[in-house]
Amino acid sequence: MYRIIKKRQLTDVIYLMDIEAPLVAKSGLPGQFVITINTEKGERIPLTICDLDKEKGTVTIVFQTVGASTLELAAMNEGDELFGFVGPLGKASDLIEMSDAELKEKKVIFIAGGVGSAPVYPQAKWMHEHGYKCDVILGARSKNIIILEDELRKVCDNLYVCTDDGSYGFKGNVCDMLKEVINKEGKSYNHCVCIGPMIMMKFACLLTKQLGIKTIVSLNPIMVDGTGMCGACRVLVDGKVKFACVDGPEFDGHLVDFDGAMKRQRIYATEEGRAKLRFEEGATHHGGCGHCGGK
Amino acid sequence: MDRMKRTPIREQDPKVRATNFDEVCLGYNEEEAVQEAQRCLTCKNPQCVKGCPVNINIPAFIAQLKEKNFEGAAKEIAKYSALPAVCGRVCPQETQCEGKCVLGIKGEPVSIGKLERFTADWSNENNIKLAEVEPANGKKVAVIGAGPAGLTCAGDLAKKGYAVTIFEALHKAGGVLVYGIPEFRLPKDKVVAKEVENIKKLGVKIETNVIIGKTITIDELFEEGYDAIFIGSGAGLPKFMNIPGETANGVLSANEFLTRVNLMKGFKEEYDTPIHVGKKVVVVGGGNVAMDAVRTSLRLGAEATIVYRRGMEELPARAEEIHHAKEEGVIFNTLTNPTEILVDDQGNVTGIKCVKMELGEPDASGRRKPVVVPNSEFVIDCDMVIMSLGTSPNPLISSSTKGLETNAHGCLIAQDETGLTTRENVYAGGDAVTGAATVILAMGAGKHAAAAIDAKLSNK
Ligand SMILES: Cc1cc2nc3c(=O)[nH]c(=O)nc-3n(C[C@H](O)[C@H](O)[C@H](O)COP(=O)(O)OP(=O)(O)OC[C@H]3O[C@@H](n4cnc5c(N)ncnc54)[C@H](O)[C@@H]3O)c2cc1C
Ligand code: SF4
Numbered sequence A: 001m002y003r004i005i006k007k008r009q010l011t012d013v014i015y016l017m018d019i020e021a022p023l024v025a026k027s028g029l030p031g032q033f034v035i036t037i038n039t040e041k042g043e044r045i046p047l048t049i050c051d052l053d054k055e056k057g058t059v060t061i062v063f064q065t066v067g068a069s070t071l072e073l074a075a076m077n078e079g080d081e082l083f084g085f086v087g088p089l090g091k092a093s094d095l096i097e098m099s100d101a102e103l104k105e106k107k108v109i110f111i112a113g114g115v116g117s118a119p120v121y122p123q124a125k126w127m128h129e130h131g132y133k134c135d136v137i138l139g140a141r142s143k144n145i146i147i148l149e150d151e152l153r154k155v156c157d158n159l160y161v162c163t164d165d166g167s168y169g170f171k172g173n174v175c176d177m178l179k180e181v182i183n184k185e186g187k188s189y190n191h192c193v194c195i196g197p198m199i200m201m202k203f204a205c206l207l208t209k210q211l212g213i214k215t216i217v218s219l220n221p222i223m224v225d226g227t228g229m230c231g232a233c234r235v236l237v238d239g240k241v242k243f244a245c246v247d248g249p250e251f252d253g254h255l256v257d258f259d260g261a262m263k264r265q266r267i268y269a270t271e272e273g274r275a276k277l278r279f280e281e282g283a284t285h286h287g288g289c290g291h292c293g294g295k
Numbered sequence B: 001m002d003r004m005k006r007t008p009i010r011e012q013d014p015k016v017r018a019t020n021f022d023e024v025c026l027g028y029n030e031e032e033a034v035q036e037a038q039r040c041l042t043c044k045n046p047q048c049v050k051g052c053p054v055n056i057n058i059p060a061f062i063a064q065l066k067e068k069n070f071e072g073a074a075k076e077i078a079k080y081s082a083l084p085a086v087c088g089r090v091c092p093q094e095t096q097c098e099g100k101c102v103l104g105i106k107g108e109p110v111s112i113g114k115l116e117r118f119t120a121d122w123s124n125e126n127n128i129k130l131a132e133v134e135p136a137n138g139k140k141v142a143v144i145g146a147g148p149a150g151l152t153c154a155g156d157l158a159k160k161g162y163a164v165t166i167f168e169a170l171h172k173a174g175g176v177l178v179y180g181i182p183e184f185r186l187p188k189d190k191v192v193a194k195e196v197e198n199i200k201k202l203g204v205k206i207e208t209n210v211i212i213g214k215t216i217t218i219d220e221l222f223e224e225g226y227d228a229i230f231i232g233s234g235a236g237l238p239k240f241m242n243i244p245g246e247t248a249n250g251v252l253s254a255n256e257f258l259t260r261v262n263l264m265k266g267f268k269e270e271y272d273t274p275i276h277v278g279k280k281v282v283v284v285g286g287g288n289v290a291m292d293a294v295r296t297s298l299r300l301g302a303e304a305t306i307v308y309r310r311g312m313e314e315l316p317a318r319a320e321e322i323h324h325a326k327e328e329g330v331i332f333n334t335l336t337n338p339t340e341i342l343v344d345d346q347g348n349v350t351g352i353k354c355v356k357m358e359l360g361e362p363d364a365s366g367r368r369k370p371v372v373v374p375n376s377e378f379v380i381d382c383d384m385v386i387m388s389l390g391t392s393p394n395p396l397i398s399s400s401t402k403g404l405e406t407n408a409h410g411c412l413i414a415q416d417e418t419g420l421t422t423r424e425n426v427y428a429g430g431d432a433v434t435g436a437a438t439v440i441l442a443m444g445a446g447k448h449a450a451a452a453i454d455a456k457l458s459n460k
């Protein structure tokens, strides 16, 4: 079970994998996520579903190597098997729940930042397959972190690419790009789905609020079980505690407490960093670097 | 021998065990067990049995122990309980069987729990076969959740010849027994894994990593040909207090903390799950879960404090756990209630603001209601706060299943005797029905439902 069918390195730190998981492939919907467990002793890693192939029974995931567990996953190869692959978790995207009449009213802009293009892709694809129009803004710090550009181009009407350093496409961040598209190209939108780093979603939401565009964000807070048992994934939305794994992962971006959520994400930063060092340096790790406290 | 006094139980020294995760209680050996069994009066009208939620014939199994017939004792218990090695360790005996034992009137009640534990461990060590499996009857039953309720229901049905599959959301079977109750109280390999193995030996299949309501729905299970379904999905989502500072770094639920440590083995070098342990940890709550969290943080090196709004007398945890926690050096701040979690500019916990409480008039539940003492505010310095305030039901299954109704609290509605829900051929039991309760009640509910499912399906 859970065999890695395909592995593709998209950038030096971002990987794509097709995992054999027929039950998840059968019931998964855009917007939902899975939890992967590399080995019996591994961590539970939540990852958004990037694509599904019901016939082949595979689920596509895209991840960036940020800690020891994602590094370990990146080191696995086609044919290897994951110890666990659980899902689909969370609620499906709002768009999928809407009626045809509602969807026809929507002028949708997707904003994808960095690895955020992975969760945006299945939603844009779903819109395309069901005959609805949408535009996509794809932003990253630099050209080498732009992923899934070709895939996205096929499923949207207009794809706008931007990089912070101007190495590819428009020079500027996704907010600059959105202003440009609206002001210079005369586009108008009434629904935005914005997925990417927390800080990007925060600023994009400030802008869309000004512009009066309803905005949905997808959060990926710390998770343990992903089934609503532990409360690790709680976020403050409209002043109320919500569990991202059962109430989300998508929320109204104008109501999310991003500052609180960003602080929470840092909790395990040091421990994760330490585990990463231990993994990378293996038996040669002696704790002399001064960064890890010798652990 | 003084009949009024219990045979002492051997335990790890408090100073030593406060730094390890090995089991606190070492249990009786054969001589000690027989000696303790001799104290039982084998009452004609045994009060202990009335105190036992599943009415184990206690004097009968103890009578076997007196004769050194340990196998006979194990078989006697097996008529009523599927998880004696677990229950002997975690049941609140002082309010159940032992609370009713007549010896308790003048002296100390028989150590029924410790005798049950001895019997079950002996039977596991000697690989005693406690049940025969009837020939396959061609009927299929799906069980949701591999906690005490689900395991028991599955085991009983398998013995009757049903093909049973358990679907479990997590990557390991056992429910609270693996992710909640810590190693030092309930050893995972020696006891829990063994119980799960025993259930598998009866022919039960366990599919981990499958979430019913998400991966597969109840309707799809019926379409796949299951004749009946039992839901034992547990208590659900942890509650928080809704006080300022609660989303700060260093505030977590007992479920998260214990899961990281127990299931994900955050305390072991070779496991990857990060666990951040504070230097000074405050656990809010007074139940078994709170005791487990506080004693776990103590073992991970923290100064560990309980904050509880009622008094020592009212702590709902098992008496033995409170006693052990005190011995190990846990600080108890009772009649104290948090009002705010203090946070630095990085969002990290620095302390917890509390008020003193006193007990007023009894409330609807009959417990005396704590009321705030005016001007009693004070701060406890700490860098981690663990909330252990109970749970509210998880809507995953009820919201994805038509015809499955819940009560005002969100718990599944199920008949007392049979566990039948509001939907035909769907049964439920354990914490999913009662809200957070006990292992023995969950086990009992699994047993009742198994009997009801068998009655229903064999009449067809
Ligand atoms: C820390 C702690 C300490 C405790 N101490 C004691 C004690 O000392 N004595 C005592 O008697 N009781 C104690 N309890 C309570 C006792 O553990 C529970 O009452 C008992 O485990 C309930 O059993 P259950 O089978 O109903 O549920 P659980 O043990 O919760 O098992 C439910 C299982 O279902 C799975 N599940 C949930 N949803 C789904 C789904 N949709 N699909 C598939 N699987 C699903 C869960 O992952 C879990 O494995 C304690 C509880 C905790 C948390
Ligand atoms: S009440 Fe006490 S003495 Fe009487 S049978 Fe039960 S355990 Fe033995």
Ligand code: FES
Pocket: A222, A223, A224, A225, A226, A227, A228, A229, A230, A231, A232, A233, A234, A243, A244, A245, A246
């Ligand atoms: S991840 Fe545990 S409740 Fe959401």
